[in-house]
Amino acid sequence: MKNIDVARIFDEIADILELKDENRFRIRSYRRAARVVRDMPGDVKSLLEAGELTSVQGIGSSLAEKIEEIINTGTCRFCEDLKEDPLYSLTALLSVPGVGARLAVKLKKEAGVASVDDLEQAAREGRIRSIEGIGEKLEEKILKGIEQYRRNVGRFKVSDALAYAEAIVKTLGAIKGVSQIDIAGSLRRMKETIGDIDILVISKSSHEIMDAFTSMGNVTDVLARGETKSSVILGSGIQVDLRILPKSDYGAAMHYFTGSQDHNVAMRDRAKRMGLKISEYGVFDVKGDERRGDEAANRRGGEREEDVFKLVGLPFIPPELRENSGEIEAAEKGTLPKLIEPRHIKGDLHLHTDASDGRNSIAEMAHQGWEMGYKYIGITDHSKSLRIAGGLDEVEFGEHIKAIRAANRKVSGIEILAGIEVDILPDGRLDIADEVLAECDIVIAAIHSRFNMPRDEMTGRIIKGISNANVHVLAHPTGRLINERDPYEVDLEKVMAAAHEHKIALELSAHPDRLDLKDSHCRAAREAGVKVCINTDSHADRQMLNMRFGVATARRGWLEPGDVINTYPLAKLKRFLSRQGR
């Protein structure tokens, strides 16, 4: 039982309780616990074994007991009992946008609906329209909601969401009367997956903007169109919310709509203790017992986002840190990290060429690196056991390394390092001979086979692989593909300890399908004193632009430039890579 399983059970409990119209705070407790467990960096199991569950915010004795039961038995009595309730079948309906608990219960009572399929059929046959309180429009909305539900399970990758959002910002930003337009929400925080896109605008010409927004070419549905808020669905299935705000409230709104929810709650808490109230409209004085905090006379600020922080005595907290995972405490103590930025990156050390499965030549990759302002790049093609990717053997690598050296002599302004992405075989050996590896400037070790090994074996395999004195970096350390493939089973803590011992850097693959290490792992690496190397693993020159997603993930993991080896100047990088330096 893993964190995600515990979280799913808690969410399920919350759904059923909601259908039963239970106490809303009880429901919120389960939802909150689900989120906390889902997002926690370590294993909930080890927290349980350490007896520290109840020290987690939002987990008390009752939830801790249930977690223990779930870890030990795979389920919990309370949840199983709830599933006996006739309302249980309705939980699926809650995932249909526009259908909440009230409506779901009504649909069951009045039309015998017990599943999404039932609902669709009943709606098509016009049977729900006759129910009191439901009309033609709601019927249509429900059918649309079902369509959306079917099309769009799971979330969007940050790279996809960002592409849509930036196009919209460009389109709407060009309209006269738009004086400010920004991306907010989880996309601004650069989470690895995005539920929907939030965009905020300052403007006085509401109609024109809403017209432009709702009539964009890729809009397939307009869910809402108001004076200050509109929502649309794009052809890809992603929802975009647009809000128009007065200049005076913009900063407070940016803070509010950037989230995260947990961060906002903690900020409000803090404000409250200081006799203030933070809302999406600004920061207000709360005087005595009167709870009329919104009056203009009580307003303390909110035009700029910085105001919100300043008024509660804090420095600006970068959006990527706003997860209520210690950033407010760090801000208070003045110990916020000085986060890495794209401009700090001096090179990309994991690149493929047409020698194996890449599309471009060595020179073309170098040119792209030069265009991005890099001082160096590393060419690291696949090794022979990855046949499908045209992996090279020892002889071929001998030639390839010569070709890289030759290319390096021809370019100026950028150093091309010769390297290999070498496979770690199932038994932990590397599939290229040590003599060849020793000729390289950089060796990246990677797992590309036998993903289903038991945890202990996989951990041992990786540790043996990176114990080879020729290895500098461990590629995509958990092997996951976002929304596609779970990470393989591995004890990252042990891997980090080994990486620390052998002075190996762990890769943060910036490829938006991977983002591996992920944010919380980066933070753990930093705390373990393990260096990170942010690479794009590009198979074509343009993919090197994915570096931004790696940097964003590193920022979410609290990394500073000094934690990341490819921020080093070339000489320092070479010292890190040289065996003497290690």
Add this chain to the structure above:
DNA sequence: CCTCGCAGGAGGGGGGATCGTCGGATCCC
């Protein structure tokens, strides 16, 4: 259900925007 702060019990984040229908449900960070 949890947390706080008191030792049993109170209070909990919360209000606005929108839609569709006629007082209310859903959604949002």
